[in-house]
Amino acid sequence: MYRSLKIGTALSLLLLLAGCGATGTKNAQSSSSHRTSQTAQSSHSQHTHSSSSTSQSSQAKTATFANSQFTIDHVTYNLTGTDVTASATANRNLFVIYYTVTNQQSKAIVPSDLWESSVTAKQDGKKLGTGNLAFTTSQTKDNDLLNNTVMPVKPGKTAKGLAMFEPKNTDPVSVTFSDTHGQVVHTSQYNLN
Known part of the structure; x- marks a missing residue:
């Protein structure tokens, strides 16, 4: 019985560590994704700003x-x-x-x-x-x-x-x-x- 308790505890600890490791990886990916998203949004904002600052009269007539x-x-x-x-x-x-x-x-x-x-x-x-x-x-x-x-x-x-x-x-x-x-x-x- 003592031996099953040790195995159960070891398995629980192993699952807990594996879960914490996956969460850390997930957080790192999320943080990286968030930074990429911020960079894309920043780039989009700059593009939108530059195109909105262009006046209609300066565009070539179509x-x-x-x-x-x-x-x-x-x-x-x-x-x-x-x-x-x-x-x-x-x-x-x-x-x-x-x-x-x-x-x-x-x-x-x-x-x-x-x-x-x-x-x-x-x-x-x-x-x-x-x-x-x-x-x-x-x-x-x-x-x-x-x-x-x-x-x-x-x-x-x-x-x-x-x-x-x-x-x-x-x-x-x-x-x-x-x-x-x-x-x-x-x-x-x-x-x-």
Whole structure:
């Protein structure tokens, strides 16, 4: 019995020492991991700080506008015309910009996604919403063009589409074209009369 007690105590002591050794190793690994994490966080903070200190105006523009063509992210919108048409909202009109979009990327794009992220319209200093087309037979062509803007355009392909804004009155509308950094590339004024 005395001998079993000695063996039991020895085994318990051995397990206790093995456990303490593993905890020490674990603590050393944790400490090393914590230091690596702190170094990574410090490096990330410095990177974030340096990129946030860079002003928007000093970044190279990622879009162009010339001869009624707005090119951004390897996608070209060739503006082909404008119109003022009935809105689905009673007693309101829509300002419509017609375009042909050509995808020069290596992947399909949805024209309205890129347009809405880079083109805005204002009237009397207030941003305009997109509005909705009225459902009339005379606007079937416009509804088809609007549907084209939410359908993927494959690489190297071209599609016709439109963008629309809902003005509050007949005052001029200014449309601003920006690059992927939000830097203004061009602003056009449109008279609605």
